[in-house]
Amino acid sequence: MFVLARYLLMPVALIAAILFLMALHIIGTALHHQAAWQRTVATVTDVSPYSEMHANGLKTDGINVAVAYVANDAPMTWSGRGKDVGLYTAAKGDRIEFYYDPADPSSLDTAAMKGWRGGLLMLAVTGGFTAFYVWFFWLRGRRVTA
Structure with a gap:
């Protein structure tokens, strides 16, 4: 057995x-x-919702965002899907703390540890x-x- x-x-x-x-x-x-x-504070300059339908019939909702921030003493902008940088809700004018790679300042992450308790449980x-x-x-x- x-x-x-x-x-x-x-x-x-x-x-x-x-x-x-x-x-x-x-x-x-x-x-x-x-x-x-490195840590920086970014200002959300634009937010627009999107929906996409997958081949299996599931629908995904999210936001496209544009942010402005200062990295290595130079003004920078980033735009794309919010989930790519760990941002799932935002409004125009929000100030959000981001981390950026000093070698590539266009690489952003919130490093927010969303679901920290769930991750530890897992x-x-x-x-x-x-x-x-x-x-x-x-x-x-x-x-x-x-």
Whole structure:
């Protein structure tokens, strides 16, 4: 019974391990941006909503934004989809804190850590499940011989 469960749960454990690594990457990237990138305050100069229909029939709503900011003592502008820089709601005239890459000031990120609690929960659940699976089905009951 345990041998069958060991192999039936292996795909679930692999998916959990991959989700754990993805959550680590997302949280690590946001923390890196907060630590290594420069901070600036941008002013939203334009906001327009958009909707797009995907081939599978799902509709995605979002905003296109344009922001003006100062990076490396030079005035800069950026425009595009808000989700590309971590911005999901905005109004014209809003002042929003961004981080920019000093080597490429046109690369912006809010590094806002949206869903921080959910990310930690995902780390705990997927990591815990994977560790329990490995211990219960692969390591438990093994004897160390010297």
